[in-house]
Amino acid sequence: MVLTVTVAEKIRTQFELFTPAERQLANTLIANYPMAGLGTIMELANSAKVSTPTVMRTVKKLGFKGFPLFQNALHEELKQTLSAPIDKHDHWANDVPAEHILNQFATSITSNLRQSLKQLDHKTFDEVVTLLTEKQRSVHIVGGRITHAFADYLQTHLQVIRKDIHMLPASSGLWPHHLLNVQEGDVLVIFDVRRYEADLLELAKLANERNVKIVLFTDQWLSPITSYTTHYFSCRIEAPSGWDSGVVTLFLIESLIAAMEEILWPETSSRLKELEDIFDFTGRFKR
Amino acid sequence: MVLTVTVAEKIRTQFELFTPAERQLANTLIANYPMAGLGTIMELANSAKVSTPTVMRTVKKLGFKGFPLFQNALHEELKQTLSAPIDKHDHWANDVPAEHILNQFATSITSNLRQSLKQLDHKTFDEVVTLLTEKQRSVHIVGGRITHAFADYLQTHLQVIRKDIHMLPASSGLWPHHLLNVQEGDVLVIFDVRRYEADLLELAKLANERNVKIVLFTDQWLSPITSYTTHYFSCRIEAPSGWDSGVVTLFLIESLIAAMEEILWPETSSRLKELEDIFDFTGRFKR
DNA sequence: TAATGTTTGTAAAGATTGTTACAGAGCTTG
DNA sequence: CAAGCTCTGTAACAATCTTTACAAACATTA
Missing domain, CATH: 3.40.50.10490 (Glucose-6-phosphate isomerase like protein; domain 1)
Structure with a gap:
């Protein structure tokens, strides 16, 4: 099972369609990705200072049927990230090759x-x-x-x-x-x-x-x-x-x-x- | 709160004290660490082919009051693993207090x-x-x-x-x-x-x-x-x-x-x- | 300014998960 | 081989989490 689209990418591409509260959530999620999404829906809502239904709606907008499924997707990503060689962790921009000008510049x-x-x-x-x-x-x-x-x-x-x-x-x-x-x-x-x-x-x-x-x-x-x-x-x-x-x-x-x-x-x-x-x-x- | 002992280490040091079913659980947990512990207690029990109470007892033997607390510990570890080494710089400018505006800005x-x-x-x-x-x-x-x-x-x-x-x-x-x-x-x-x-x-x-x-x-x-x-x-x-x-x-x-x-x-x-x-x-x- | 639509949170219902009590299976030992 | 012990899972209960319905707040438009 290969995930071609990460949750982070989904968030990025749909960011414009989000309402203010949803954007706030998306920002904290990206800022602390993917850790922020590993706890309960309440913990995520609290850390983003929004309500649980807002999380719910955002998750559905991202195409998941429910919060648990969203979390599963994160787990899958994590599994792949963790099994990857360590030097890949040092990237600044995710999903971008290390030689990309962005990563070079950041370094x-x-x-x-x-x-x-x-x-x-x-x-x-x-x-x-x-x-x-x-x-x-x-x-x-x-x-x-x-x-x-x-x-x-x-x-x-x-x-x-x-x-x-x-x-x-x-x-x-x-x-x-x-x-x-x-x-x-x-x-x-x-x-x-x-x-x-x-x-x-x-x-x-x-x-x-x-x-x-x-x-x-x-x-x-x-x-x-x-x-x-x-x-x-x-x-x-x-x-x-x-x-x-x-x-x-x-x-x-x-x-x-x-x-x-x-x-x-x-x-x-x-x-x-x-x-x-x-x-x-x-x-x-x-x- | 600094975790000096990881869950994995706890498992290893206590491995001998475990019963057969508990060892089976410990093995699958270590084999797929820490991913295996991020789902529900049932998922973990299933993947280890043991019952949920066995997971419960093992978790308690490891010193956690309940499964959620055990999971939190794993989350904390993950957070530290995933956080980039750049975070480690407490001070940017030398000989300058950390509260100095320069350091705050750099962070x-x-x-x-x-x-x-x-x-x-x-x-x-x-x-x-x-x-x-x-x-x-x-x-x-x-x-x-x-x-x-x-x-x-x-x-x-x-x-x-x-x-x-x-x-x-x-x-x-x-x-x-x-x-x-x-x-x-x-x-x-x-x-x-x-x-x-x-x-x-x-x-x-x-x-x-x-x-x-x-x-x-x-x-x-x-x-x-x-x-x-x-x-x-x-x-x-x-x-x-x-x-x-x-x-x-x-x-x-x-x-x-x-x-x-x-x-x-x-x-x-x-x-x-x-x-x-x-x-x-x-x-x-x-x- | 009123009417309309959107956005957001509260609160309750529903679903799932975590926990515990208990019973039976498997061992050990006299 | 039976009593006593440990180990393990089933099933019910309790706690927690997820989801939904609804109403208030907010912005938008005429």
Whole structure:
């Protein structure tokens, strides 16, 4: 008896047809698969915070006549999984060959993350958080050709958290002009990964001369800008492709934002509320 | 609660104290461990060709108060067996307390990644790669307020790999105008995570009516746009903060790019070379 | 805002499972 | 070889689980 379609696959393909409560169930089931489905229907319902009839309905939608039959299917899968060689367990994406780009990428990225974090000095992290939360300092953000998107992302989030967040224009020709608005003591966040951009280096040099605090996001080979700054993050960017990976960089950005939010929560919460009100008014968002 | 002694070990150490029928049971249990113990007490009794009371007595001899408790023990063991070795990392960043935001974030993100990959249908992934590499299709990219940065990132990379990559303007007022340039059979990549934006939904609807292929990046709760598309990626975005995390989304984008590059390498390599030449000429980059 | 349809949980009925009492089969030993 | 013991299964009981019916909550549409 060979099962061509796993329960997990069934869930995936039918996910859209599910109602909200059913999706919640499906998510917890997938999140803890297949363990979550091995107990009683009540245990499953409780862990997904739904009622037993919801489980019942979901199971029927998946094509099983009743919960016990659903459970049997899981048992069958488990039997096959357990009898398979151990190295198959190490897959990230199930039902996908280990050589698939997804699995390769997942392995690379976690390795990058682990190494970057090992190398990261948490004092630097905490100090940068402090720098960015001090309200008397304006924050200016600039990125390069590739890293422009990260600058954008950081700006979008910081703008909600606090005021005086500025993004430098994409065109480097306008930077000198913008530099006039940068005060001594302000913070300039620079993204620069290989290949390092000459314009950014020039910008950093000028900013440094004006006693601007520079926070640099770079890669493990370190942009030359490091010589102008005391605070930099080196993010591992290796990926199994011709391209570099920005996952670790994004991770650090989000961690920074989270840490800042914790500190500035009183201010953030009111800003967020205002923002929501505005969006509600404009009707741009659903629900 | 750490189980230092597995059920299997208990059985082995007590094997001599068992009666013939009990030994028969123990043997089938060990022979097919732990699967045999996951069904009902009757199923176990049948497969061992003994009676249910015999199972009962054996289970009690092993120190369990009842059959369900015995089964729970097996479940616990299974959970530990099945949980990937990645879980074992208590600390990501060294010399940093586990409660530090960095460690919390790292744990969340890997969990998100694992869960998203579990749920991801690799056929979808491969099909999207195919869609995006077919040269006769133009590719249009659009993001929302937060996800705009991802749209930007995707565009920056795709533009190197192939031609006919277009990014929709940030202002949704211009979208209908831009839609005129979108041909039947083109691909529209949409980023939409909660809170889902009404303008994007409207855009998706219009695009769908024009027979445009829509590829959607959304979160685990699925944007309503899913109803207009056959290809979507649901990325887990939970983070230990008031914000959502885009790390998994970025991961998928990069994986897609890597997969596309592999296919289009001949074309990409020449484009890359041209690009380098241009940059060398402009002198914007440092070696 | 009312009407309609969908979604969801409560609670009770029904089915199944787990447990126990007990009796007979099989051994052992005087 | 029979008394006494252990071992084992049948069958009834008790507990638990699964399923269904129904009504409240919710969203949707006119």
